[in-house]
Amino acid sequence: VLNSIPLVMKRELITGLRDRLQDVSRALNSEAASAECVGAGGLPQPVTVDAWPVDPAECLRVLMVVLLPPLKRGKLDSRTSAEALRLLSCIVEAAHSDDLRFFDAFNNFWEHWPAAGDAGSRRQLAVIYAALISHHLKRLPA
Amino acid sequence: MKVVVYCDTFRHVTRFAREFSGEANREFYYLVARRRNESMLTFTARQLVHAAYAIIVDRNIALCRLWKTGRLITCLGPLDAPESIDTVRRLAPDVGLHSSGVIYRKSLIAVSGMGILNAHIGLLPEFRGRSVFEWSYLYGRPIGVTVFFVDEGIDTGRRLVSFFPVKKFTGRVFADAKKQMFALAPALYRQALNCIQENQKCDENDVSMGKRYYVMSSLFLQAVERAFAQGPDTAANGSDDL
Numbered sequence: 001v002l003n004s005i006p007l008v009m010k011r012e013l014i015t016g017l018r019d020r021l022q023d024v025s026r027a028l029n030s031e032a033a034s035a036e037c038v039g040a041g042g043l044p045q046p047v048t049v050d051a052w053p054v055d056p057a058e059c060l061r062v063l064m065v066v067l068l069p070p071l072k073r074g075k076l077d078s079r080t081s082a083e084a085l086r087l088l089s090c091i092v093e094a095a096h097s098d099d100l101r102f103f104d105a106f107n108n109f110w111e112h113w114p115a116a117g118d119a120g121s122r123r124q125l126a127v128i129y130a131a132l133i134s135h136h137l138k139r140l141p142a
Numbered sequence: 143m144k145v146v147v148y149c150d151t152f153r154h155v156t157r158f159a160r161e162f163s164g165e166a167n168r169e170f171y172y173l174v175a176r177r178r179n180e181s182m183l184t185f186t187a188r189q190l191v192h193a194a195y196a197i198i199v200d201r202n203i204a205l206c207r208l209w210k211t212g213r214l215i216t217c218l219g220p221l222d223a224p225e226s227i228d229t230v231r232r233l234a235p236d237v238g239l240h241s242s243g244v245i246y247r248k249s250l251i252a253v254s255g256m257g258i259l260n261a262h263i264g265l266l267p268e269f270r271g272r273s274v275f276e277w278s279y280l281y282g283r284p285i286g287v288t289v290f291f292v293d294e295g296i297d298t299g300r301r302l303v304s305f306f307p308v309k310k311f312t313g314r315v316f317a318d319a320k321k322q323m324f325a326l327a328p329a330l331y332r333q334a335l336n337c338i339q340e341n342q343k344c345d346e347n348d349v350s351m352g353k354r355y356y357v358m359s360s361l362f363l364q365a366v367e368r369a370f371a372q373g374p375d376t377a378a379n380g381s382d383d384l
């Protein structure tokens with residue numbers, strides 16, 4: 001599917017992804033620095049996906065139809081944001097694929113995830129997201 | 143052929159009435175219903191604003207003519223309310239046209255003759271759901287409008303009437319191009335009605351051949367907008383139609 005993306009579009013996607021990777025890296029660095037200040041450095045534990053043997057397409061639907069709208073309105077409570085992170089973890093593998101809908105879910109959630117909210121969950125999202133962006137940056141020019 | 147157009151506002155009515163004026167062999171009725179969870183006050187205010195806009199800005203007096211001839215029908219309840227269904231049943235249309243921004247219930251589809259047509263700004267069955275114009279453009283796939291009969295799902299209706307490729311846009315602003323796609327709906331419905339009256343066979347919307355898409359992120363959307371700004375045809379290289 002990536003092969004069907006026109007060159008001009010790939011170029012613009014790469015530009016956008018590079019900028020985004022810088023933003024995410026900056027966020028990670030600043031959060032790491034603040035975590036060191038309080039003596040709680042190190043990466044958070046990754047979410048285990050073994051307990052969620054669900055269809056990635058259904059996870060994507062729930063994320064985009066059920067969880068994204070309240071997130072956009074700033075009304076995602078901590079329990080629901082934990083649920084969103086779990087579902088995002090379920091689609092990580094699919095988000096590495098040519099099907100850019102899954103990767104774009106991460107784009108959407110990053111864009112609306114509250115910067116002032118739970119720092120742990122934002123950092124967790126940033127770690128996964130940065131790896132995903134790097135992955136797609138390597139694949140897009142092909 | 144009797145056609146009922148399900149409209150969200152009086153302004154939609156005037157847009158369609160303009161396109162369909164002078165149609166000798168088809169009778170068009172326009173049904174405007176209150177949105178679910180919308181108060182009567184909001185509904186009335188919204189329609190008055192749209193009517194004023196249609197008459198003053200668009201200089202379109204079709205509303206008055208339609209009202210006088212009984213072709214403009216206002217339902218005070220939502221489209222799927224029993225009284226709205228009864229109104230449509232009494233009209234006994236051959237086909238319905240979608241311009242109302244709701245997902246239709248089975249009860250309304252059942253009383254709409256052959257069904258309700260929707261103009262979807264993407265190629266079906268490949269692109270279902272939201273932001274399909276953006277996703278089609280990103281993937282370099284054919285750009286255009288698919289007219290199909292709806293069911294209760296999201297772009298899952300089985301009968302596809304036709305895909306109308308769109309070859310040219312005015313300007314290089316992607317949001318404007320999207321508006322131009324939506325504005326094509328009345329003209330494409332007319333063409334679809336011609337296909338139906340000529341007994342053209344419907345293609346099957348095999349949902350297993352496509353995917354449901356969701357609202358596109360700002361990151362991807364901005365990439366699409368920048369690519370489009372460099373010339374609408376530069377990115378859309380996936381089809382011979384373009």
